[in-house]
Amino acid sequence: MPSLKEIRTKISSVKSTKRIMQAMKMIATVKYAKTQVMINSFRPYYDAYQKIIGTVSKMSTKSGEKFLKKREGDNDLLVLISSDRGLCGSYNTSLFRKIEKEDAIYSAKLFVGKKGQDYFKENSLYDEEISFTEKNYKEVGKNISDKLLSSYLNDELSNIYIGYNHFVSAIVQEPKIAKVLPFQNTGDGEELSADVLIEPDVETFVDIVFPQYFNLIVCSILLDAITSEHAARTAAMDNATKNADEIIKETTKLFNKTRQASITKELMDIVNGAEAVK
Secondary structure (H helix, E strand, O other): OOOHHHHHHHHHHHHHHHHHHHHHHHHHHHHHHHHHHHHHHHHHHHHHHHHHHHHHHOOOOHHHHHHHOOOOOOOOEEEEEOOOOOOOOOHHHHHHHHHHHOOOOOOEEEEEOHHHHHHHOOOOHHHOOEOOOOOOHHHHHHHHHHHHHHHHHOOOOOOEEEEEEEEOOOOOEEEEEEEEEOOOOOOOOOOOOOOOOOOOOHHHHHHHHHHHHHHHHHHHHHHHHHHHHHHHHHHHHHHHHHHHHHHHHHHHHHHHHHHHHHHHHHHHHHHHHHHHHO
């Protein structure tokens, strides 16, 4: 049986860890609430843009074919979005397992977040470390989409996929692998009426809005992923705090039991000593 000092040290250590977990939970909760608001503000803009793309996609344009036409080839890329830090439950591992179970073979991977590269131990496309937060996801998304689009239009890549955790709810984050180039679900769109003009012409319009739409897809997924991460970390820290409470409760019981046994033993020694004196 451990000594009273050892048990007291353990209780103190767990209480200290609990305070850290509570602080991390508080920070993650605030960030999660913030990114939820950002997602709700972002979605109407994204949906409206998707309708425009759906409408324009119905027009046969040479520029549009580059983004819409199915490609054959073995130069598929996976952009893997993971976290930089741990303590977020199964946020990373569930996504990694999904990728490993897939039959798809990717010729290259682009890692966004350190945990993905640490796990797969592969070189990242463009040989650079990419990290992001809810504060700079637009800038990071623009940087990523510009580079990927350049490689894609130069036929260096056949198809581009993004693996990430899709935000469903505060307790559910769904691992997902989405094909982002060529464009997949561009929406139903609407037929343009005869009196609608696109200036200067459809070809030029497509050259502008299709790259912007790809950037919008990447930014949307980054925001989705960071929201999922904050939600997962909030839940993980909440569970860790509850577990710490349970450990403290059980260890305190052990402390009281050990102290009671120690006091009983001391009393017995006193009684036995008194009997010996007689």
